[in-house]
Amino acid sequence: MKYDETELKVRFNEVDSWGMVWHGHYVSWFEVGRMTLMGKFHLLPNDFTQMGYFAPVVDLKCTFKEPARLQDEILIRTTVLKPTKAALTFRFEILRKSDGKLLASGEETQVLLTLDGRMLYIIPQDLRERLQPLFDYLEEPDSVA
Amino acid sequence: MFSAISVVKDFRKGFWMSEDLVLELKKLIIQTLKLEEITPEDIQDDGQLFGNGLGLDSIDALELVVALEKAYRVVIPDSEVGKRVFHSVKTLAQFVREESGKEWKP
Numbered sequence: 489m490k491y492d493e494t495e496l497k498v499r500f501n502e503v504d505s506w507g508m509v510w511h512g513h514y515v516s517w518f519e520v521g522r523m524t525l526m527g528k529f530h531l532l533p534n535d536f537t538q539m540g541y542f543a544p545v546v547d548l549k550c551t552f553k554e555p556a557r558l559q560d561e562i563l564i565r566t567t568v569l570k571p572t573k574a575a576l577t578f579r580f581e582i583l584r585k586s587d588g589k590l591l592a593s594g595e596e597t598q599v600l601l602t603l604d605g606r607m608l609y610i611i612p613q614d615l616r617e618r619l620q621p622l623f624d625y626l627e628e629p630d631s632v633a
Numbered sequence: 634m635f636s637a638i639s640v641v642k643d644f645r646k647g648f649w650m651s652e653d654l655v656l657e658l659k660k661l662i663i664q665t666l667k668l669e670e671i672t673p674e675d676i677q678d679d680g681q682l683f684g685n686g687l688g689l690d691s692i693d694a695l696e697l698v699v700a701l702e703k704a705y706r707v708v709i710p711d712s713e714v715g716k717r718v719f720h721s722v723k724t725l726a727q728f729v730r731e732e733s734g735k736e737w738k739p
Contacts, residue, residue: 546691572699602711608711
């Protein structure tokens, strides 16, 4: 499974009084990764709304391995698991660019709701078709070892 | 006319009406959701599956929908139907009995 990649540099407002990135910011970096990947396929939140769906996050996990520090250049790697049920599960990895060290990894699951709040138990055909190019892209061989 | 198909059909009819289906659904719930510390006896026929009952959540519902479709070829499209069907094992069994009868073609 291929991971999509995007980069950013740790900002002053992201570090705590110990000079390390506060743990909550990793989740916002996951969001950067997700928006970058989904934006390539016109699957941003407003695209979902236009199709008549919300996709709220219902589960989130993050494991911290090493701290990121001020001005570190980090790599956010993002992928989506092929759905086995009516949910989208994203996987994330946060790496330090200078030595390729894995700093954190995480997973987030989104379910599908209609705009009037009905939760879908089956992915609708129109959304399946819109998601297909994303999964085709993610099935290509990963360029990073 | 007697045929192997009618025997199978009668057997299935009997199965759908029996308590075996309720037990089988309890086992399916435990197995699908990997509820290792729960036995079928712990799940009450009328007890709530979600919320304060067995404590299942929305992701559990999605897992169960897939397992039920595989096992019984029944489709639960959304939470509107799900609320009624997943109320308890009893309501789930009733739904499976009704919907499988419709879907099943020898």
